[in-house]
Amino acid sequence: MGFFLVLKAEIVRGLIIMRRYWFASLTGIFIGYGMLLMLIQALVYGSGQIEDMAEQAVDGGLGFIIGIFAFGIVGLFTQGLQGMARTGELEQVCMSPHGLVTNFMARSLVAAVSSIFSLSIIIALIAWSVEGTLYFAPLPTIVLLALTYLNLIGFGFMVGGLVLIFKQTGQIAMIIRLAMIGLAFPAQESLEGWPISLRVIVHALPVTNASICLKKVLIDGAGWAVLENYAFYFLILSCLVWTTLGIACFRYMENWSRDKGTLGAY
Amino acid sequence: MSTDLVQLDRADKLFHTRHFFSVDPKTGKRHFYQKRPIHAVREMEFGVRAGEIFGLLGPNGAGKTTTVKMICGLVRPSGGHVYVDGLHVEKKRLQVLRRVGVVLEGTRTCIWPLTPRENLAYFGNLKDVRGKVLRQRTDYLLDFIGLSEKRDVQVRQLSQGQKQKLAICIALIADPPVIVLDEPTTGLDVQSSRAIKDKVVEMTREQGKCAVVTTHDMNVAQELCDRIGIVKDGELITCEPTEKLLDIFSEQVYELRLDRHPDTRLLEAVPGVVSTELEDADDGPTCLVKLDPDPELRSQAIYGTVQTLQQQQLLLRSIQQRQQNLESVFLQLTNGHSRPGATE
Ligand SMILES: Nc1ncnc2c1ncn2[C@@H]1O[C@H](COP(=O)(O)OP(=O)(O)O)[C@@H](O)[C@H]1O
Ligand SMILES: [Mg+2]
Numbered sequence: 001m002g003f004f005l006v007l008k009a010e011i012v013r014g015l016i017i018m019r020r021y022w023f024a025s026l027t028g029i030f031i032g033y034g035m036l037l038m039l040i041q042a043l044v045y046g047s048g049q050i051e052d053m054a055e056q057a058v059d060g061g062l063g064f065i066i067g068i069f070a071f072g073i074v075g076l077f078t079q080g081l082q083g084m085a086r087t088g089e090l091e092q093v094c095m096s097p098h099g100l101v102t103n104f105m106a107r108s109l110v111a112a113v114s115s116i117f118s119l120s121i122i123i124a125l126i127a128w129s130v131e132g133t134l135y136f137a138p139l140p141t142i143v144l145l146a147l148t149y150l151n152l153i154g155f156g157f158m159v160g161g162l163v164l165i166f167k168q169t170g171q172i173a174m175i176i177r178l179a180m181i182g183l184a185f186p187a188q189e190s191l192e193g194w195p196i197s198l199r200v201i202v203h204a205l206p207v208t209n210a211s212i213c214l215k216k217v218l219i220d221g222a223g224w225a226v227l228e229n230y231a232f233y234f235l236i237l238s239c240l241v242w243t244t245l246g247i248a249c250f251r252y253m254e255n256w257s258r259d260k261g262t263l264g265a266y
Numbered sequence: 267m268s269t270d271l272v273q274l275d276r277a278d279k280l281f282h283t284r285h286f287f288s289v290d291p292k293t294g295k296r297h298f299y300q301k302r303p304i305h306a307v308r309e310m311e312f313g314v315r316a317g318e319i320f321g322l323l324g325p326n327g328a329g330k331t332t333t334v335k336m337i338c339g340l341v342r343p344s345g346g347h348v349y350v351d352g353l354h355v356e357k358k359r360l361q362v363l364r365r366v367g368v369v370l371e372g373t374r375t376c377i378w379p380l381t382p383r384e385n386l387a388y389f390g391n392l393k394d395v396r397g398k399v400l401r402q403r404t405d406y407l408l409d410f411i412g413l414s415e416k417r418d419v420q421v422r423q424l425s426q427g428q429k430q431k432l433a434i435c436i437a438l439i440a441d442p443p444v445i446v447l448d449e450p451t452t453g454l455d456v457q458s459s460r461a462i463k464d465k466v467v468e469m470t471r472e473q474g475k476c477a478v479v480t481t482h483d484m485n486v487a488q489e490l491c492d493r494i495g496i497v498k499d500g501e502l503i504t505c506e507p508t509e510k511l512l513d514i515f516s517e518q519v520y521e522l523r524l525d526r527h528p529d530t531r532l533l534e535a536v537p538g539v540v541s542t543e544l545e546d547a548d549d550g551p552t553c554l555v556k557l558d559p560d561p562e563l564r565s566q567a568i569y570g571t572v573q574t575l576q577q578q579q580l581l582l583r584s585i586q587q588r589q590q591n592l593e594s595v596f597l598q599l600t601n602g603h604s605r606p607g608a609t610e
Binding site: 005006008009012013016017020021087088089091092093094095096097098099103255258259260261263264 | 342344370380
C-alpha cells in the first residue's frame with residue numbers, strides 16, 4: 001500500500017521535473033542517439049565484416065542500451081543516493097513512514113519506466129538509421145523488462161547498502177556500473193563456448209541474462225519462444241536471488257548505518 | 267509519566283570512530299588501526315508534554331543533534347529507550363515517524379528544482395496526506411509561515427531563511443503531534459529567526475503540539491523554551507523550567523559604582539553581605555556586593571552597605587541589581603563550577 005503512495009509522489013515529481021527540464025531530456029535523447037551511432041560506426045562497421053552488418057549494428061546498439069539502462073538504475077542506488085545525502089533529501093526520505101526500501105523501489109521504478117521510454121526512442125532511431133529490424137513483441141518484452149528491473153534493483157540495493165556504510169565505495173560502484181555496460185554490449189549466446197567457471201560468473205551478474213533474452217526477443221523475433229532459452233531461467237533465478245539478497249543486505253546496512261549515526265548524512 | 271509525548275529513558279549513545287595510521291591524541295603513540303569511542307549522549311532522561319517547548323541547550327559537540335536523531339529514529343541508541351507518543355522508537359519506528367516532524371540542521375531538506383508547493387505535495391504524499399486535505403494544509407502552512415508569495419518559485423531561488431521556513435512546513439505537513447527542530451535559527455538574520463520563533467510558539471500553544479528545540483544560542487532558548495535541559499559532553503546537567511533555572515541562579519548581586527576604592531573589609535563585616543568584589547573601569551571602580559538571599563537580612567545589608575560607604579565618604583554614582591540571564595547560568599554550569607542543588 002505504502003509503495004503506491006510513494007510511487008504516486010515519485011511520479012508527480014518525475015513529471016514536474018521532466019516538464020521543467022524538457023530541454024535537457026530532449027537533448028539527452030539526441031546526444032545519446034548520436035553517440036551510440038558513432039560507437040556502432042566504429043565498432044561494427046569499422047571491423048570490416050560484410051555480412052549482416054545491420055543486424056550486428058542493432059545487436060550492439062541494443063546491448064549498449066541495456067547496459068546504459070543498468071548503469072542508470074544501479075547508479076540511482078550509488079551516485080544517486082550519495083547525491084541525495086549531499087542535498088539532505090535523504091534524511092527526510094529516511095524518515096518517511098514507509099521506510100527507505102519502499103522509497104527506493106518506487107523511485108527506481110519511476111526512473112526505470114522513464115528511461116525505458118527514452119531508451120526505446122533511441123534504439124528505434126538506431127534501428128531505423130542502420131536499416132536494421134527490431135521485432136516488436138509487447139508482452140514478452142514487458143515481462144523481460146520487469147525481470148531485468150527486479151534483477152537490477154536487487155543488485156542496486158546491494159551496492160546501495162554498501163554505499164550507505166562505506167561512503168568511499170562510490171568509486172568502485174562506478175566501475176561496476178561501467179562493467180555492466182561492457183557485459184551487456186557483447187552478451188550473446190556465444191557465451192556457450194566459454195569455460196564453465198567463467199560462464200557461471202557471467203550469468204550470475206545481473207545484466208547478462210537479461211541482455212541475452214531481450215536480444216532474442218527484439219532482434220531474433222523469438223517472442224514467447226524465449227521461454228525455451230536457458231538464459232530466461234537464469235534470469236528468473238538471479239532475479240530472485242539478487243532481490244532477496246539485495247534487500248536483506250540493504251536493510252541490514254540501514255540499521256548498521258543507524259548504529260554508526262550516519263544514516264542520511266554524507 | 268505516560269502523558270509525555272516524547273520520553274527518553276536513560277538513552278545512551280556510544281559512537282566509534284576508526285582511524286588508520288593516526289596518532290592517538292592521549293598517548294601520542296602512532297597506531298596502524300585504532301577504534302576510538304565517543305560517548306555522544308550519556309544516559310539522557312527527560313520527558314516533554316503536549317503544549318510544551320523543550321529546549322536542549324549546549325555548546326557545539328555536546329550531543330544535541332545525536333539526541334534529536336535518536337528521537338526520530340535516525341540513530342539507534344546503544345542503551346536505554348526512547349518513546350514517542352508512548353511508542354518505542356526502535357520497535358515501532360515507522361509508526362513513530364508518522365508522529366514526528368523533523369527539521370534537522372542545515373536547512374537542506376527541500377528538493378531544489380521544485381517549488382515550495384510542489385515540495386509540500388511530494389512530502390505530503392510520502393506521509394499519506396492527499397487530495398483536498400493536502401491542498402488545504404499546504405495553503406494553510408505557507409500562509410502561516412509567511413511563504414505564500416514564494417509558493418511558485420523554485421527552492422533554489424529562495425533565501426536561507428525561506429528555505430528553513432519551508433523545511434518547517436515540510437515537517438508540519440502531516441500535522442504531527444511532535445515537532446523536532448535542530449538549531450532552527452542558526453545562520454538566519456534577526457527577522458527570520460524572530461519569525462520562526464514566533465511561529466514555533468504559536469504552533470505549540472494553539473495546536474497543543476510538543477516541540478523539542480536544540481540550540482547553542484541562549485537567547486533563543488530563553489525566549490522560546492518553557493523548559494530547558496542543559497547538555498554538556500553528552501550529559502544532561504540540569505533540566506528545569508526556564509524561569510526556575512534563572513531563579514536558581516539569580517544571585518543577589520548589587521553593583522555599586524563609586525569614585526574610589528572602598529575598604530572591602532568593612533563592607534564584608536556588614537551583616538548579610540556574603541562577599542564583595544571590585545571591578546575597575548575608566549570612570550572609577552564598581553563594587554559587586556553579593557547579599558544573602560533572605561529578604562529581611564538583605565534589606566538590612568543594603569542599608570548597612572550604603573551607610574558604610576557613606577562613612578568612608580565615597581561618592582556613590584549608582585546602585586543596581588545585576589541582571590541574571592541564561593548566558594551566565596549556562597557558563598557557570600558548563601564550566602562545571604556549581605551544580606544547582608535544586609536538581610534531583
Ligand atoms: N556519526 C558519528 N560518528 C562518530 N561520532 C559522532 C557522530 N555523530 C556525532 N559524533 C560525535 O558526537 C558528539 C556529539 O555530536 P552532536 O550530537 O552532533 O553535537 P551537537 O549537535 O550538540 O553539536 C561530537 O563529539 C561528535 O563528534
Ligand atoms: Mg548539532
